[in-house]
Amino acid sequence: MMMTLKEYIQNHFSPSNHKSLYCCIKKYQQHTINHEKATLNDILRYLKILRESDKKYRTIANHLHSIKVYYRYLQFTGIRKDHPIKKLILIDKIDKTIKTQNLCTTKQLEEYYQQTPKHKKLMVSLLIEQALTTSELVNIKVKDINLEKAEITLKSRTLALKAHQVYLCTEYINYIEYLKEKKPEDYLFTTRTNKAYNTNDIGEYLNKSRTKEKQITPLKIRQSVIKNLLIQHDVRVVQVFAGHKISGTTQQYKTTQFEELKAKINLLHPLQ
Known part of the structure; x- marks a missing residue:
């Protein structure tokens, strides 16, 4: 019996990538009618549509990677002998500049937290108070x-x-230990x-359940926290807190504040 696409993904990739790979491939299949026999030009047309829909570089890169996986699967199962995009790469340059003027203030983050449902407050609190990355967040264990x-x-x-977090943790851990019989080695945050x-x-x-204008990504929360901390604290202190390996990474949030000030001045007194 021939291996299914889902089985191929499960056998060749880590669990954390299964869902995104499968979803991207499904979207590609839905858009491309004869996807099994698609040519390079067919795939390029699909990537062009993604670009025109204002998809970010990383999103397009993820889609391209997923499509490559799909054609490796077709080769693996013998459905197709060639790989139409084996050597295709994106040559876009990633803009890594941190736009501090677009980040959230402490007040905005506090409002976001207050509007968070009770069962999600601990997760949001750890993002705001400790500036955790999503990778750190999902890998926290009860112990x-x-x-x-x-x-x-x-x-x-x-x-x-912080004191209120200890309360949140105590309440949350007691709840999940009762409901899901959690053990110290288990992940703190899990699905239903x-x-x-x-x-x-x-x-x-x-x-x-949040309206679009009130949604904030976990990355933006982390970046906002780091930016706000640098207003009152030394770069080295914030670097250690944020877990940055080099101070230059932390410094990006501070140096771009000059651009933020410049933008505010131009807003009040536009240069002619």
Whole structure:
């Protein structure tokens, strides 16, 4: 019996990539009628549509990677002998400039937290108070939370928990231990079926039921926290807190503040 696409993905890629790979391939199949026999030009036309819909570079790169996986699967199963886009790469340059003027203020983050449902507050609190990455968030285990010391231990650092977070953690852990019979080695945050979250799912989960203008991505939350901390703290202190390996990464949030000031001045007194 021939291996299915889903089985191929499960056998060749890590669980965290299964959903995104399968979804991207399905979207491509739905758009491309004769996808099994598609030519290079057919695939380029599809990528052009993604570009014209204002998809970001990383999104298009993910779609291209997924389509490549699909044609490797067709080769693997003997449905197709050639790979039409084996050597195709994107040559776009990624704009890594951090637009600090577009980030959130402390007040905006507080409003976002206050509007968060009770069962999601701990997750949002860790993003706002500790500036965690989504990878750090989904990999927290029950044993990583030390309620007596009010600390959370991550792979690269240990961070203090605030008083209200200790309460949130206590309430949440007691709840999940009762409901899902959690053990210390288990992940702290899991889906209703007790499976670990995919990093790509966190933003959608937290912003569900929020209007579009009130949605904030986990990355934007982290970047906003770092930017706000640099207003009152030294770069080195914020670097350690954020888990940045080099100070230059942290410095980006500070140096671009000059552009933010410039933008505000131009807004009030536009140069002729």
